[in-house]
Amino acid sequence: MKMVIAVVQDKDSNRLSNALITAGFRSTKLATTGGFLKSGNTTFLIGIEDDRVSEVLQVIRNNCKVRDQLVTPVSPMGGTTDSYIPFPVEVQVGGATVFVLPVERFEHF
Amino acid sequence: MKMVIAVVQDKDSNRLSNALITAGFRSTKLATTGGFLKSGNTTFLIGIEDDRVSEVLQVIRNNCKVRDQLVTPVSPMGGTTDSYIPFPVEVQVGGATVFVLPVERFEHF
Amino acid sequence: MKMVIAVVQDKDSNRLSNALITAGFRSTKLATTGGFLKSGNTTFLIGIEDDRVSEVLQVIRNNCKVRDQLVTPVSPMGGTTDSYIPFPVEVQVGGATVFVLPVERFEHF
Ligand SMILES: Nc1ncnc2c1ncn2[C@@H]1O[C@@H]2COP(=O)(O)O[C@H]3[C@@H](O)[C@H](n4cnc5c(N)ncnc54)O[C@@H]3COP(=O)(O)O[C@H]2[C@H]1O
Numbered sequence: 001m002k003m004v005i006a007v008v009q010d011k012d013s014n015r016l017s018n019a020l021i022t023a024g025f026r027s028t029k030l031a032t033t034g035g036f037l038k039s040g041n042t043t044f045l046i047g048i049e050d051d052r053v054s055e056v057l058q059v060i061r062n063n064c065k066v067r068d069q070l071v072t073p074v075s076p077m078g079g080t081t082d083s084y085i086p087f088p089v090e091v092q093v094g095g096a097t098v099f100v101l102p103v104e105r106f107e108h109f
Numbered sequence: 110m111k112m113v114i115a116v117v118q119d120k121d122s123n124r125l126s127n128a129l130i131t132a133g134f135r136s137t138k139l140a141t142t143g144g145f146l147k148s149g150n151t152t153f154l155i156g157i158e159d160d161r162v163s164e165v166l167q168v169i170r171n172n173c174k175v176r177d178q179l180v181t182p183v184s185p186m187g188g189t190t191d192s193y194i195p196f197p198v199e200v201q202v203g204g205a206t207v208f209v210l211p212v213e214r215f216e217h218f
Numbered sequence: 219m220k221m222v223i224a225v226v227q228d229k230d231s232n233r234l235s236n237a238l239i240t241a242g243f244r245s246t247k248l249a250t251t252g253g254f255l256k257s258g259n260t261t262f263l264i265g266i267e268d269d270r271v272s273e274v275l276q277v278i279r280n281n282c283k284v285r286d287q288l289v290t291p292v293s294p295m296g297g298t299t300d301s302y303i304p305f306p307v308e309v310q311v312g313g314a315t316v317f318v319l320p321v322e323r324f325e326h327f
Pocket residue numbers: 007033034035036037038039041091092093094095096097239242244245246247263264265266
C-alpha cells in the first residue's frame with residue numbers, strides 16, 4: 001500500500017477526481033493553500049496498492065495542466081517597501097506536485 | 110513513531126475525538142471531502158508511539174459506524190446523459206479508512 | 219526526499235510561511251483543528267531533499283513560539299456535569315509539533 005499526496009490546481013480538481021473514479025482509484029480531497037502564491041489549491045490523498053503507482057501517476061499527469069498565473073508580489077523580494085509600486089509578474093504553476101509515501105498497514109472498518 | 114491517517118464520517122468525528130483524548134492519544138483534525146460522494150468527511154492525523162498501533166485502531170473501530178447513505182448519482186456511470194433521470198441509490202459508507210505510515214523523526218518545540 | 223508535517227499555531231503561520239520562502243523551501247498549508255483545544259491551527263506539508271531536514275527544523279523552531287492559552291474546559295475531565303461551573307484553565311501550547319516521513323518517489327508535472 002502507498003499513500004500518494006498530489007497538490008494540484010483548483011481548476012483541475014474536478015476533472016482529476018472523475019478520472020480517478022473511472023480508473024478505479026479511491027481518494028480524499030483537501031482544500032489547501034500554496035506556500036508561495038498564498039492562493040487556494042487542492043491536495044488529494046490517494047491510498048493505492050503497491051503495483052498501481054505508475055498507473056495513478058499517469059492519470060494525474062493526463063488531467064493536470066501547467067498554467068501561467070499573473071501574480072502581484074506582496075512586497076519586493078528584497079529591499080525597501082516605501083516607494084515600491086507592485087507590478088504583476090507571470091509565474092508558471094505546475095500541473096501537479098506528487099509525493100509517494102510508504103504505508104505499513106491499511107484497515108477499513 | 111507512526112502517523113495514523115484515519116478518514117471517518119463527520120457524524121463520528123466528535124465521539125472519536127473525545128475517545129482519543131480519554132485513551133491518551135493526541136490528534137489533529139482536517140475537514141475533507143470524499144472523492145466519490147463528494148460530501149464532507151473528517152480526516153484525523155494521529156502521531157503515536159510504535160507500540161500503540163493496535164490500541165489506537167481499536168479506539169477508531171469502536172467509535173466509527175458503518176452507515177448507508179442515499180446518494181443521487183450526478184450522471185450515469187457510463188452512457189449518455191440526455192434522457193437520464195437520476196434515482197437515489199443506497200451506498201454503504203464505511204466507518205473508517207485507516208492508513209499507518211512510518212515516521213523517521215519527531216520534534217516538539 | 220522527506221515529507222515534513224508541522225502543526226503550528228495560527229499566529230505563527232504567516233511568519234513561518236515567509237521564513238520558509240526566504241530559506242528556499244516550498245510548502246503547502248492546511249487549515250486544521252487541534253484534537254484537544256478544538257480551536258484552529260495550521261498544518262504545513264513541506265517536501266524537502268533528504269539532506270535539508272535539520273535546516274528546515276531550525277527554521278520552524280525559530281519562527282514558532284510556545285504560548286499559554288486560557289481554556290474553559292467543555293466539561294470536567296471526569297465526574298458529573300450537574301453543578302459544574304467551568305473555570306478557565308491555562309494550557310501551554312507548543313510552538314510546533316513536527317513529523318518527518320520518508321518519501322519513496324517525487325514527481326512534478
Ligand atoms: N520561492 C519561490 N520562488 C519563485 N517561484 C516559486 C517559489 N515557490 C513557488 N514558486 C512558483 O510558484 C508556483 C506556486 O507555488 P505555491 O507554493 O503557491 O503552490 C505550490 C505548493 O502548494 C505545492 N508544492 C510545490 N512544491 C512543494 C513542496 N516541495 N512541498 C510542499 N508543497 C509543494 O504545489 C504548488 C504548485 O507548485 P509549482 O512548483 O508547480 O508552482 C510554483 C512555482 O512555480
